[in-house]
Amino acid sequence: MATDQPSQYDDFLTRVRRISNLQTAGGVLSWDQQVMMPEGGTPARSKQLSTLSALSHELLTDEGMATHLDALESTDLDDDRRAVVRELRREHDRAASVPADLVEEISEATSEALSVWQRAKDEDDFEHFAPTLERLVELKREYAAHIDPDADPYAVLFADYEPYLDLETAERVLERLRERLVPLIEAVEASDVSFESPFSGTYDDETQMALARDVLDTLGYPWERGRLDTAPHPFMSGTQFDARVTTRFKPDEPMDALTAVVHEFGHATYQLGLPDEAYGTPLGRSRDLTVHESQSRLWENHVGRTRAFWDLLAPVVSDHLGDVSSGELFEAANRVYPDNLIRVEADELTYHLHIILRFEIERALVSGDLAVADVPEAWNDKMESYLGVRPETDAEGCLQDIHWAHANFGYFPTYSLGSVLAAQLFAAAERDVGDVEAQVREGDFDTLRDWLREHVHRHGQRYTTPDLVREATGEAYTADYFLDYVEGKYGDLYDL
Known part of the structure; x- marks a missing residue:
């Protein structure tokens, strides 16, 4: 029959x-x-x-x-x-x-x-x-x-978060980033150019929350389908009908909360861009964490760290925190400081060394090559080796991230894989819609968001990751765009 x-x-x-x-x-x-x-x-x-x-x-x-x-x-x-x-x-x-x-x-x-x-x-x-x-x-x-x-048990766990880019691809990309970013960071450190935070006072949570809400308003976050709260570790959670974002506040460094808000907005924008009619099916679900992280890192870095973004946002920030120029905000958003201990507060370059460190430690944990009791020492040794700084406390070291409490072993590589994809997608968007930075300066975020919805969000899980990348950009997944982007950007910023 x-x-x-x-x-x-x-x-x-x-x-x-x-x-x-x-x-x-x-x-x-x-x-x-x-x-x-x-x-x-x-x-x-x-x-x-x-x-x-x-x-x-x-x-x-x-x-x-x-x-x-x-x-x-x-x-x-x-x-x-x-x-x-x-x-x-x-x-x-x-x-x-x-x-x-x-x-x-x-x-x-x-x-x-x-x-x-x-x-x-x-x-x-x-x-x-x-x-x-x-x-x-x-x-x-x-x-x-x-x-x-x-x-390899770690490869099995990694596939829970990235099912269609294999672990060998992840290792190859991370190795390439390490080879190119380490000398770039060293050159930045040796440069005569340096940037500092323009914030010298302390700012209470209520003030920073009001600013964060105004930033989300400017970006076009739909409050009828979301909300903003605080959490020990910033994250986004939800569906295309309800995508909630969180951040956290440091009294003396409001830039950290601002970049976290823009990052989580990127996650929410992807979630909200999934087709309503496909809710509850793979066609209404995000592709995987590499693609999800590409959306958050695209908004955080390729939008939120541009001069155009801070030209637009400077008056909003000044209203809440006191007079500060767009130039000062732009420099603060792009300062490279390897001595920073905290991943979610790391600059755009050293961030990936934080990821590599975690990737190496959790691989060793899962394989049995590293005992749990030895994690703090291994963490601190790698921080000193990769970034030249040694945490004085485990709270600022191996306890800083929530991921291992969720048993999310295999998650961390997707942050760097997503950053790589963000650069590739942004380059493709600019080929199609023109100068995105000029659009941002005018407060136009819809053009970029619409392009992402058309080429990424609306597909849900219709395509595997490699096929989605090729559909969206016309090319295979590659780290070339990311490396060209950071070397060009930071070469200009630091007169390299």
């Missing part, structure tokens, strides 16, 4: 949307835990999240899903439906390899880990977090072994 394709596909899509709704509901609970939940809520929240995770896993891996996938793969599907089936086949096969009780255990462990990490960071006490980190590493090793016992 012939398969009733429309009915079969519709039934399949109903299952897919149920899974998506469970996952996005978990995202809201996770957002609440990091932003608003009272500290004592962790025991209940960890159970809630683990239950949602287990239910999602059961739906994804049950016999009915497998039956649908088998049937649909043998039918003549159009391109969009074939893409949806491709993505669910990949998710199903990986998930079906992992026991449900392990999925639930990982979810509960990561939820519990958040408060442990936060206390350890607040109290500068790595030993408080170490047993939790050791448990998470062991759980993710077990997870990777179930998916592919013969593969």
Whole structure:
């Protein structure tokens, strides 16, 4: 009997949307835990999240899903439906390899880990977090072994965040960045040109929050589909209907919060640009973290660190923080300072050495070549080797990021991979729409946003990452544009 394709596909899509709704509901609970939940809520929240995770896993891996996938793969599907089936086949096969009780255990462990990490960071006490980190590493090793016992476990974990650019590509790009950025940073340090922050006072959270909201207004953030809050670690969470951003404030350096806000706005713009009608399906989901990070880094760096952006924003900043010129803001946004310890506050160049450091440490952790107890020393040694600075506290060292509390081993490379893609996409946009910086100076962010929606956002997961890059830019993924961009930009800024 012939398969009733429309009915079969519709039934399949109903299952897919149920899974998506469970996952996005978990995202809201996770957002609440990091932003608003009272500290004592962790025991209940960890159970809630683990239950949602287990239910999602059961739906994804049950016999009915497998039956649908088998049937649909043998039918003549159009391109969009074939893409949806491709993505669910990949998710199903990986998930079906992992026991449900392990999925639930990982979810509960990561939820519990958040408060442990936060206390350890607040109290500068790595030993408080170490047993939790050791448990998470062991759980993710077990997870990777179930998916592919013969593969490098780190490669398996990396594929959770970047499924279509392999780990060898990531390593090749990171190595190329290290080879070219280290001498560039050294040349900047040796230059007679130096930039300083124009901010000498202290600024309370209320003042900085009002400024951050005005910056988001200027960029065109749709408040009816989002909100701005503070969190220990800036992030964006949500869907095309509700994409929330967070930042954090330092009293003496408001530039950090501003760049974080623009970065998270880039993530939200991608999320909000996904097609409404495809919500709950792969065609309504972001491609992967390399592409997601390309959007945040494009807005943060190729828009938010330009002279045009600060020409436009200087009056807004001055209204909140006191008189400051666009030139001073532009210089502050582009100063290179290798002695900075904090990744999310790092400049555009040294940022990638922070990523490489984390990549090397978590690879060694997952492989068993580095014991959890030795992480602080390994971290500090690499900071000293790569950036010439040694953290005095673990709070400013290996405890600064939230990612390991989420068990997100394999996530960090996507930051640099995304920065590379941002430069390639921005170059393609300028070829199509003209001088984006001139448009920014006039307050026109729609032209760039519309180009990104047309060439990236609206596709969701229709294409694999390499195919999406080629569709958007006409070329294969390459680091050439990024390296040309930073060498040209910082060569001019620092008279190299």
